[in-house]
Amino acid sequence: MEGEMEKLECRDEILAITKKLVGIRSEVNTEGERALAETVHDMLKSHPYFEANPSQLVMEPTVNDERERYNVMAYVKGTKGNSNRTVVLMGHMDTVGVEDFGVHQELAFKPDEWKAHLKSEPLPETVQTQAASDDWMFGRGVLDMKSGVASNLYLLSHYASNPELLEGNLVLIVECDEEDGSHGILSALKTLKRWQAEEGFDYVAAINADFVAPAYAGDENRYIYKGTVGKLLPSFFITGEETHVGSAFDGLDPNFIAAELTRQISYNPGLSDMAFGEATLPPVSLKQTDLKPNYTVQTALSAYVYYNFFVHSWSPEKVLELLKEQAHIAFRNALDTFEARYRKYNGISDGQENTIQWEPRVYTYDEMEELLKETHGEVYVQHMNAFKEKLEQDESLDSRMLAARVVEEAWQFMPDKRPAIIVFYSSLYSPRVALKGEDENERTLLDALDKAIEAVQPEYEHPIVAKNFFPHISDMSFVAMSDDMPEIDDMIRNTPSWGKKLSVEYQDVADLNIPVINIGPYGMDGHKRLERMEMTYSLEMVPNLTNRVIRHVLESE
Template sequence: MLQCRNDVLAFTKQLVNTKSVVNTNGEKNIAHSIYNMISSFPYFTQNPDHLFLEQTYQDEQERYNVLAFVKGKKGNSNRTVILMGHMDTVGTEDFNQLEEKAFFPEELMESLEDEELPPSIKDHLHSKDWLFGRGVLDMKSGVASNLYLLKYYSEHPEELEGNIVFLAECDEEDGSNGILSALKTLNLWKNDHGFEYVAAINADFVSPRYEGDENRYIYKGTGGKLLPSFFITGAETHVGSAFEGMDPNFLAAHLTTQINYNPELSNAAYGETPVPPVSLKQMDLKPTYTVQTALSAYVYYNFFIHSWTPKEVLEKLKEQALIAFNNALASFEERHKHYCKISGQPYEQHNWKPRVLTYEEMEQLLIKENGDEFKTHMNEFKDNLLNDPELDTRMFAARVVEEAWKWMKDKDPTMILFYSSLYSPRIELTGKNEDELALIDALDQAVLDIQPNYQYPIVTRNFFPYISDMSFVALSDREEDIDAVTNNNPGWGTKHYVEYQDIRELNVPVINIGPYGIDAHKKLERMEMTYSLEIVPNLTNQVIVNLLRR
């Protein structure tokens, strides 16, 4: 066992003290801090061309990745393991009056002594084995573990049979510009240095899966994430004649009722089931108050996948949307009839039919009807829309669909289904090739070797349950599956673009061995030090040793 606790703790505190909230200058600051730290290691003083501070590619923010590598001197193997982790954190608004102390664990913990906390949290506060603060768990202690191993092998290259690459990437908490930019360098190094990438080890945090769960999890592969979105049109009317039109918010409410928390949309695979979709936004698109009902509404949902493709998700959601549409129309007519009965007004049925289109279907219809005129107009519209810095990828996509809808001849109520944000691909690590089998074997052996040194069970599972940059080092989807994303994202090629070919070119099996703790992204974020500072570096190191000596 490497005696690494004190060193990893020191690195952790140094990283946490550097405020690096995503989409702020802090991301730039921490990248420079890590770069300067590594450049002080003797190996990198002697080999400065093994360390890089690289600005992200085609990014609206100025921020950087830090990449470094150590070439082993034990033999002449080109087998290479990537150690990766993100430097950015979420914000600190949830700390309220303690916000200034969020990045200083000792000061924060001292202040928390005066707060009313549940007994279990008080126990952690007093245990001397838990560290509180923004980023201690997600995931600066993980980056610190990788830093320790980089430093160790830079001092002992004769023990390294092969190579290790260190990557500290930015922007994991938002758009993953960091990892997507780093792919280009990692792929370039395959040719420049002959690196034969055999595995990537991510160091993102792990947590209990349920109350009382004492397992510490390692994940093989990761779940994917999509953001399916719906632009919903109604039939405008004055509120005094409510039943003469269709409120799109009424349709949106039925859609969310149908999709939210629906277990039929939980994609179980290999005995593991992600949480079902949940709404992340529901709004109408009226710019100001009027006594007219809205023309359109906009909703989008978080959607985790294990084995479904983006194309399959569109098909399943189209079915669910048709069910919701039928339910909404039936409810509308039932209430309309009831109102007419009690008010003495004559009942006249509407002839609306449920209609759900994907963005690709609508776009192809409009191109068929209008040709180059439509395409030219939409390209100019999107170019102009890029001048509005307030629009994120999700609202940008909604505005594009809204503009395209104006060209539709049939303006009856409709739901348009599309993707409005980054697709984080799922990765299945099943042993389908030699590299996957080698990584699984190396991991299993590492757990057997390290488990006797730790009191709680170390358990492997198949899918990392959160969003992470693991998604961008390998690709389980076919090209036609990716096409379902690119053809149905209205901002594709303008506001949003991912070179999925870079991922396919790297295509390295990945696991997650990360710090253990509770309440990531919350005020009481904390990590258990024994597992995070001692077990994680040793588990990671043992996997490296097992892989590179093959």
């Protein structure tokens, strides 16, 4: 089947769709998201298939969202046989902002004019060459990821026009809010589950169309990804012992411990998660601060740090275990350094040395919670529930700072207030997805991908290479996951901000658990001013690779 399948001649059509989508501003958390959803809906609504089957096309508002925005979802039922096998195509319509375009923000949405303007700017040599080429398109969203959405729209329309070629069903999701809180895909799961119940869809594969880029300078590979990296935000509340700066060694500055913690964790390859021969980037600090409200000559009572943490195979529970160990090491190192410097200072000042009384103490949030419930009972529980409810009404607090305030308040109930570190999570967990070929759907999808690459590679000059983990955060994390629900429950118990501001129904993800891969447009500088997309791969290879995977998966039994 693979060798005989007709090649789709689709470059010009997908290019036209891409330009139309890019021309509509749809920065995340703006009215543009809704405007683009309406445009996509209208594009599909006018197709004869959806005129005849209007219930198979919906524009639905997101759920549990503070903003009014919408997903566009549709499905085509194939007439080649009676299979319920269903492939899901997915891609997001929102983009990051355009502040980096400066006075040329309007040109960000006009690819031809923007490219013409760039030719007058001093640019790096590679970018100059690409700007002079007819095969590169510049502009906000051309790469991330409106060309991918355009490819998916083309494929859905192709089968809407030719349902007799389709054995099984094809579902399209054009979701909002991928660049921030993933309200789009999390809302779409509800619709997928409803269609599963009403239409009997058997979801056997999902194909995301997020962008791919070189892995290193000079990398000529065009990557396809089987599964995706997961992301956590491990956070640390650090308490010290307050003192006047005139008696610095009488207390312990939590910022001193925080600095040692960051030295221990940031860029540490020992915290890279290796699976299938691929390593995650090590963690890096995203915030480091003390919690003093204003200036005083007292040292801080507490500090707060959090780190980006990617995973391939480690569960959230495993990451907390690892980081609890790292926190203990950092605490020990900080105390040893403190003691050595105290001795040295006394040696030059003729001071009298006191014995250092502190020892490293590290708890997970769940461990501290259990201790405080045992110690204080219902008084503690009721106080914390009321405190958290009040915090959740403060729109200025994001989930990360809300978590810090909850831990800070809980600490007030600790009977032993000697310096300590509390480890917890303070943001959304994007689950890891590892395709191991352990069930029939995974094996079929992986086989389909291999055959598609083999068939399309002769048509293209650069290597098309499959890797195991998409290296960026994407909505792939919310159609499948490799964690089990007890592991998710442990993560939730260690997330103090879980509730109104931060809540994900991971059971929906577990219920669907659709094997997912990423076949997306190729380019460079996503999220940057010089965002650009190579057209031959993105507008020709991507739809043909995706089409072959669709057909192979649906026609396999």
